[in-house]
Amino acid sequence: MLIFYYYVLLRFSNNYDLKFQLFVYFFYGLVLLVFLRPKLLYSRFTWFVLLVFYWIYLIEYWLVCNNHDILFGYFFIVFFTSLFVPTIRRESFLSKNCSYLIGLIFLFSIIHKWSSPSFLSGYVIFQILLTWESYLFLDVLLPMDYQAVVATNAANFERFLNHQIPFKFLIGTKDLFLISKLITFSALIIESLIAVLFLLPKKLGIVKYRDYVLIAFMLTTYFPLKITGFFYILFLLGITQTTSKDKRIRLGYICLILVYTVFNFHLLD
Numbered sequence: 001m002l003i004f005y006y007y008v009l010l011r012f013s014n015n016y017d018l019k020f021q022l023f024v025y026f027f028y029g030l031v032l033l034v035f036l037r038p039k040l041l042y043s044r045f046t047w048f049v050l051l052v053f054y055w056i057y058l059i060e061y062w063l064v065c066n067n068h069d070i071l072f073g074y075f076f077i078v079f080f081t082s083l084f085v086p087t088i089r090r091e092s093f094l095s096k097n098c099s100y101l102i103g104l105i106f107l108f109s110i111i112h113k114w115s116s117p118s119f120l121s122g123y124v125i126f127q128i129l130l131t132w133e134s135y136l137f138l139d140v141l142l143p144m145d146y147q148a149v150v151a152t153n154a155a156n157f158e159r160f161l162n163h164q165i166p167f168k169f170l171i172g173t174k175d176l177f178l179i180s181k182l183i184t185f186s187a188l189i190i191e192s193l194i195a196v197l198f199l200l201p202k203k204l205g206i207v208k209y210r211d212y213v214l215i216a217f218m219l220t221t222y223f224p225l226k227i228t229g230f231f232y233i234l235f236l237l238g239i240t241q242t243t244s245k246d247k248r249i250r251l252g253y254i255c256l257i258l259v260y261t262v263f264n265f266h267l268l269d
Contacts, residue, residue: 026053044083051080068229075101075237091243098241102214102234103198106191113188125187126180130169131157134224138179144172190217198241211249214238215256226264232257 030049034040058065058073078097085093113119129135131153139146149170156167171177194217197210214234222231239253 044080047080047083051076066229068233071101071105071233072236075233075240095241095243098237099198099202102237102241103195105234106195107199110188110191110195113191119184122177122181122184125183126177127169128225129176129180130171132225134226138176141179142173142175146172146176187221211238211242211246211252215252218256223260223263228264231260
């Protein structure tokens with residue numbers, strides 16, 4: 001919790017006004033107190049103060065903060081509420097509510113995607129394929145110099161953002177657009193599946209596969225696209241909704257976050 005909380009603050013600490021800077025320094029001070037008095041880490045008062053300040057930040061910067069920052073705010077409410085639940089039922093409480101949060105995330109995502117003609121047409125993914133370096137491995141499948149197309153489009157797009165110089169995308173071949181359509185409908189199917197699996201009661205047999213589907217989605221979608229904020233919050237929700245019996249699944253989430261961190265921040269370089 002504290003690590004993700006710090007991640008959000010660190011990402012925005014240089015972008016906002018003095019009031020936000022004071023908020024960041026307050027967090028540093030509170031963490032220092034926790035190290036000096038470890039018992040504060042288990043104090044409801046400590047988490048209540050962090051929760052209040054985090055929601056002050058969210059409300060203040062609601063129009064500019066990211067969706068996963070808001071999602072973390074909802075998770076924070078669930079986490080804080082769990083501190084008032086008897087210890088014997090706390091794991092079950094967190095598991096149930098985090099499962100619902102994951103299901104609702106993907107349900108809203110699916111509703112948004114199905115109501116977006118530009119996404120359904122494949123052009124959203126097509127633009128990503130034309131400008132992002134995340135899918136350069138497709139170069140071996142395409143009858144063109146895909147890496148050169150992406151490099152040129154990315155450079156032109158950056159000049160457009162910085163200097164408003166108009167340009168035309170290099171489109172490449174129709175195979176690339178077909179791939180974008182395939183990725184688009186694959187995303188719709190797997191996100192719909194995740195929404196259903198995490199909203200269904202756990203007593204249904206099919207639900208036991210939901211963590212594997214979520215991990216596969218994170219590995220094949222958020223990993224190459226480097227959507228770090230949502231990757232971390234889904235990891236946090238995913239591992240929290242497991243129970244002490246799910247040791248193998250928890251290990252899967254931990255391995256996933258370690259591999260992502262190593263590759264995303266180039267720790268092997």
